[in-house]
Amino acid sequence: MAMEALVNGHSSPNRDGNPKSERLQIVNDEKRFTPELSAQIERWGLRDVGFDYNVVAVFGSQSTGKSTLLNRLFGTTFDVMNESNRQQTTKGIWMCRGQGMNVMVMDVEGTDGRERGEDQDFERKSALFSLASSEVLIINLWEHQVGLYQGANMGLLKTVFEVNLGLFGKRTLDVTTGRTLLLFVIRDHLGVTPLSNLSRTLQADVTKIWDSISKPEDLQDRKLEDYFDLAFTTLPHKILTADKFEEGVADLRKRFTDKENPDFVFKPIYHKRIPADGVAHYMEGIWEQVQSNKDLDLPTQQELLAQFRCDEIANVALEQFSIQARSQKRPIEIGNVVDGLGAMMRSWKDQALTQFDREASRYHKGVYHKKRNDLTGQLNSILSPLFLGQLKNIHKSVLIKFKEELRDGVRGDNYNYGEVVSQARERLEKRFQEAVLEVRKVREDSDSEEQWSWREEEELLRAEVEAVATQMRSDETKKMLNQSERNIRKGISDPVELYLTEAKPDMWDKVLTLFQGTLEKAESTYISKAKSFDCTDAENTLALAVLRRRAWLALRSKIDEQIADTALIGKLRARFEDKFRYDENGVPRVWKPGDDIDSAFRQARDDTLELISLYASITPKDPSISFTLPSEPVSSSSDEDEFDFSSTLHVLSPTKAADITTRFRRDADAFFVEAKRSTVSSVAQ
Ligand code: GDP
């Protein structure tokens, strides 16, 4: 179990069941970084604290009471070397959460490779790692080590300074980040030599070390104080003066917890500005760089971290957002206008961005802004189909309503078509604009106008409304034309029948006059009705031409009916009988022998035969009474046959006239014979 924990870097089972006191080996003795840190930081409850946390690490020779000190100061659970069983501690870096404080504490083991005659690889790497992440580096040493300039601690410090130059060396000095506090804790302080003396000695040694390290050409003038603050403190002997030791620890603890304390160690300038939720990834990246002996460039690391984390944060936000957006996908696809969709979309988007901002804004500004733009683009591209779908559905629904209103509006006879249309159109416009305004709530001020444009849909709608209105208008026109035609038919029917039956010489004058009058009335009624339409002049001209033609054809069919064979024969016979069988006073004639039946017959016959030519063509006596149809074509796409007006003036063809004449003569002859017979029989009686 213990081995497994070490190799895999799992957190150790905690003794009290409290995840906050769990410890984790973040770098094991094979110099591998744990994959568990992120989860552990969450278990420690530090994931969401932003910048409100601190990191401290300890350095020093083995068995100088480092782990003991950390456990006392921070309530951590690092392994302490057993008094009775002094075994070598494994290399590696352990981490614990400080109890009752947002502090990540790192216990760096095995930094004394030189003491053990090992290579200093791990020392170097853990120094780099600690400096890149910690605000405070505790340098732990025995009092008797102070002044031993050549001691192991000094070698360690040399390493720390060198790697620090690599890390922060090039930063401009007026920038206040990148500083680290080196807190020297002098253990087993006997009290004979006061702290001030010890500090002076250490200070001098440290300065000597600084001067001795090889610096790059351009950094020759840099001083230790450009990068580090130094602080010194002592702790009494833990075993010989246990009470004093505890007091000292308690005092020192305050310097880590009490912000009001003048010696408070976690000054903002030491903070490495990595948001807590990115610490794990950041540390892992740092370790990888260190481990592969690549140049550790912190700004690059921060940018990489920002990219990684901003993507992660964006994905979480996007996932939630997608679920929300998906909920309305189906309703839109099946053609519904989703109530309040605009506001809904806007709030999903706001939520996603707020969620993103809350965490991502703590990262590298440039990366954050770029990723935010990317996210906004993704959000918009998910919303766009919903937006366009909603527009399309709005379009459809207002158009349906518009058609309904038109249909209802022109029910019955008592309506003004033009008003019906313009009112329905106004309502449609209003409905559309209101709905568009709602769905456009999705738009943010920073969005481009084209991003959420409804113009195209509006144009489509307008075109369709126009088409519907035109269709309706033409239907209405047809209805009116039919109505007019019916009226004309009714108006001319009886009088035409009468005139054709009377068959006076001015028969056609009367028929045409009547027709003209009826038509004019119908035309003016049509015109006055059409005024309420938005009919164009061309449409009106066309309608009137149609009306005239149909009226004329109605007249012609009435005439045809009246001069159909039997009807015409009937008329001729009636005229003939009238002349032949009745005298001028309308009294029936009784033929007597000696009566001039022959001349009477001839006269009546010839008189009647004249009617045939009268009926044959529509020719008024009075030349001023004439009727012509407009010569221009009624409609270019007219499906009616080509219409030749002048041919419609011929009512009877010559053949037909001849046929009728023959038939009539036969009838007349029969009358004549009958008349002759009647005189013979009267003589015989
Ligand atoms: P580390 O290897 O530096 O982490 O040291 P540990 O904390 O494991 O302690 C090593 C040994 O030193 C243990 O046996 C501790 O009991 C003992 N020890 C811890 N603190 C002190 C101290 O302040 N003074 C003395 N003399 N011994 C201590």
Ligand code: MG
């Ligand atoms: Mg230890």
